[in-house]
Structures are given as structure tokens and as C-alpha cells.
Amino acid sequence: MKKTDVVIVGSGCSGLYCALQLPKEKQILIVTKSQAENSDSFLAQGGMCMLRDEEDYKSYFEDTMHAGHYENDKKSVEIMIRSSQDVVKDLLDYGVRFQKDDAGNLMFTREGAHSQKRILFHEDVTGKEITSNLLARVRELPNVTVIENTTMLDIISRDNICSGIVVEKENHELEEIIAEVTVMATGGIGGLYQHSTNFHHLTGDALAIALRHKVELENINYIQIHPTTLYADESRSFLISESVRGEGAKLYDKQMNRFVDELLPRDVLTDAILKQMEKDGTDFVWEDLRTIPEDELKAHFPNIVQHCLEMGFDVTKECIPVVPAQHYFMGGVKVDYNSKTSMEQLYAVGETACNGVHGKNRLASNSLLESLVFAKRAAKSIAAEKPAAVQLPTAKALAEVCATVNLQDYKDVEMLEKSYRKQVMEEIERVNREKEIG
Numbered sequence: 001m002k003k004t005d006v007v008i009v010g011s012g013c014s015g016l017y018c019a020l021q022l023p024k025e026k027q028i029l030i031v032t033k034s035q036a037e038n039s040d041s042f043l044a045q046g047g048m049c050m051l052r053d054e055e056d057y058k059s060y061f062e063d064t065m066h067a068g069h070y071e072n073d074k075k076s077v078e079i080m081i082r083s084s085q086d087v088v089k090d091l092l093d094y095g096v097r098f099q100k101d102d103a104g105n106l107m108f109t110r111e112g113a114h115s116q117k118r119i120l121f122h123e124d125v126t127g128k129e130i131t132s133n134l135l136a137r138v139r140e141l142p143n144v145t146v147i148e149n150t151t152m153l154d155i156i157s158r159d160n161i162c163s164g165i166v167v168e169k170e171n172h173e174l175e176e177i178i179a180e181v182t183v184m185a186t187g188g189i190g191g192l193y194q195h196s197t198n199f200h201h202l203t204g205d206a207l208a209i210a211l212r213h214k215v216e217l218e219n220i221n222y223i224q225i226h227p228t229t230l231y232a233d234e235s236r237s238f239l240i241s242e243s244v245r246g247e248g249a250k251l252y253d254k255q256m257n258r259f260v261d262e263l264l265p266r267d268v269l270t271d272a273i274l275k276q277m278e279k280d281g282t283d284f285v286w287e288d289l290r291t292i293p294e295d296e297l298k299a300h301f302p303n304i305v306q307h308c309l310e311m312g313f314d315v316t317k318e319c320i321p322v323v324p325a326q327h328y329f330m331g332g333v334k335v336d337y338n339s340k341t342s343m344e345q346l347y348a349v350g351e352t353a354c355n356g357v358h359g360k361n362r363l364a365s366n367s368l369l370e371s372l373v374f375a376k377r378a379a380k381s382i383a384a385e386k387p388a389a390v391q392l393p394t395a396k397a398l399a400e401v402c403a404t405v406n407l408q409d410y411k412d413v414e415m416l417e418k419s420y421r422k423q424v425m426e427e428i429e430r431v432n433r434e435k436e437i438g
């Protein structure tokens, strides 16, 4: 058994930034299912939104609400937008290199459903640039330990108070980690789908665990399909970033005719592509990147150009086949504006959490920002928490809670993970049916 002040589950941008924003006197453990770098945060291509100036506030707010079908929580949206410059300042201080012009000013790009250029980027590997810097800063902290290849199998709770987690370690041993505060930062649910842009090990474990402990969930049937992933024989669908379309790439049907406005919100565009594929009797549509000047294409999207080349497509000379795939999860463990769940001492941040910011559909490049903004709020809330705010279990009561944990219950990890996947999918289907009827 280990003891710590805060245990953070997940080493994506939300978990890492939360750790960096917590007081240095807290002892923090980050446990993560795979290697620390294997998170969706490393895969983010397009960029991260920032409020450029007061003049853009209204239109940024409106774009976010419009993409989310006006089901967004307005206060969450306001918090996200208003906090964006502060988060960007932190990132620059951590060493993140966003693209700048010759005069040293930040440069901005645009993606689908954005009415203005307001997206910061680093080539087409913005997530890697942000998250590798966060990870490097975390590794410098003496109060934070990162434990890789370690999976949260459950939380430990009694009387709706969380006291830590149960994990399977790299050597397959099971262990309890007792913590005053637990933060779930376990990312999305792409691993539940055959075709997804996500890492396969992201299987919505926090959702299954929440269901098991009656922690509230929200909108878990709100799942975003990305309209354009490369149609190729790959285990993880490769994203052709929306900013490619923002910079002028076009979509064609099988006759090589445009059939849609490429900058529609993702869900609307996905529907249009699927309809076109059905009409044409094809498994994909074509995307033309040659509409972007070649030097700009190579400078802004080197990763996409290179990956397509490796898969046999020279985007400077030919169109590429693209198809929609599961990409993002708008729903999740229900949290308040400080990322607190319905269980005491349990927080959720990043894609795993739902504070309503995205509504029914996420606006491109809002997710890195949302993850960071609300991870920082979680850290500030944890730091501000007075011990008396919740009647924490006494040492004796804690010992009793731990005694109720029988590690033998978790011995068949494979079976447990299978049942977790099933429970999450069944819950998504149940909510879908319920909403259809309602």
C-alpha cells in the first residue's frame, strides 16, 4: 500500500498541468496506464484556441455555442475563453513554442466552424509540443512521481468519499494507493471503437468505475466522429487535421466534384460525408490538399505530408481518401466549474470529465484548452480545500475502508476490463435510447 496527498490518474495534458499547478508541498503520484508519452494529448495536431482580444470574445463564444448546438454550459464556455490567455502564458513560461511571426508575435490559424483565426499552433504537432514540455517540467518536480504502465482498476470509497485507488502495476501486482484527493484524468473512449483516432488503451475506465460507485455521469452518448481520417490499413486512424481545411483543402465525391462546405461543424460535415459515401457507394471521399500552396503545406503540416507519403500518398501531387472515425468524447464524469465530481475528494479533468463546455459537439481546438483550464481550476480548488470542508475519514476509519478492499476481487484484470468496456457501451446505448424516446 502507498500513501500520498494527491493521486492523479493519467499523464495527458490535463493530468500533467494539474500536477504542475498544485502546491509544491503536496506529495503527488501520477499513475498512467502506458508509457507517459502515450496519451491523446501527444497526438493533437491542429492547435489550441486562445481569445486574441476583447473584440473576438463574442464571436468565439458564439462559435463554441453554435458548434455545440447551444447545449453548452454557458458559464463553462465563459470560464474557458476568459482563462485562455492565462493558460497560454503558463505554457509559454513552461517552454512551449507556439508559431510566431518574424516580429515575434503569436500566429493564429483557423479550423472548421471558427469565424476567425484564433488557434495557436506548432507546425502540425501542437499537442506534442505542449505535452512534452508539461511532462519535462513535471519530471523536474521533486514532489511528483510518475509511475508508468500502471492501471487504475477502481477507486476506494465509502459514504461517498473517495480515499484513493486500486491499481495493477507493471509487474501485474495489485496495490492500493491511499490519497486525500484523487484526480481522474484518463482521457477519452476511443479504445472502445474499432475505428478511432485515439490510443487503444483509452477505454473510458473512469466511466465504468464511476458507474460502479454511483458517481454522476453526463451526456455520455455525446461522441464526436472526426470527418476526415486517412482511409488506410492502420490500427489507429490517422487524422487529417481540420486546420488543413481551414487553410483551404477541399473535399470531392467520386466524380471529383465538391459536394459540401468544408468548414461546417464536425458533426454536420460528418453526416454530409457519410451521405455522400452512401450515394456514391464508396468507402471514402477524396480530400485535396493541393489547393494549399506547397511551401505552406510542407511548413505548416509536415507530419501530415510525411505520414501520407509513408502510406503511399504524395499530397502535393494527388488527392487522398478520407473517412470519418470516432475522435472525441464530449460527455463524461459530471463535474462542477472546479472539476469536482459528485463524490467528495474525487475530481475529474480533461476529456474524461464533462463540465458542459462542448455541449453536443466540440468546436475544433477547444479540447486542449478546456483540459488545461479546468485542470488548473481543479488544482486551485484542491489547494484551497480546507480540511474541515469535508469530514475526511479518520485514520481508524481509513483503515476500515482499506480493510474492505479485497485485492483478490481484481485478480482477473482481463475479465474486469472486458466488463468495464461492456458496461460503458451499454450505458451509452441506454442513454441514447432514453433520449430517443424522451
Ligand SMILES: Cc1cc2nc3c(=O)[nH]c(=O)nc-3n(C[C@H](O)[C@H](O)[C@H](O)COP(=O)(O)OP(=O)(O)OC[C@H]3O[C@@H](n4cnc5c(N)ncnc54)[C@H](O)[C@@H]3O)c2cc1C
Residues within 6 Å of the ligand: 009, 010, 011, 012, 013, 014, 015, 031, 032, 033, 034, 036, 038, 039, 040, 041, 042, 043, 044, 045, 046, 047, 048, 049, 126, 127, 150, 151, 152, 153, 185, 186, 187, 188, 197, 198, 199, 201, 202, 203, 205, 206, 239, 327, 328, 349, 350, 351, 352, 364, 365, 366, 367, 368, 369, 371
Ligand atoms: C489525433 C488527435 C488529434 C487531436 N487534435 C486536437 C487539436 O488539434 N486540438 C485540440 O484542442 N484537441 C485535439 N485533440 C483532442 C485532445 O488531444 C484531447 O482531448 C486531450 O489531449 C485530452 O487530454 P487528457 O489529458 O484529458 O487525456 P489524454 O491526453 O488522452 O490522456 C489520458 C491519460 O490517461 C491514462 N489512462 C487512461 N486510463 C487509465 C487508467 N485506467 N489508469 C491509469 N491511466 C489511465 C492514459 O494512459 C493517458 O496517459 C486531438 C485528439 C486526437 C486523438
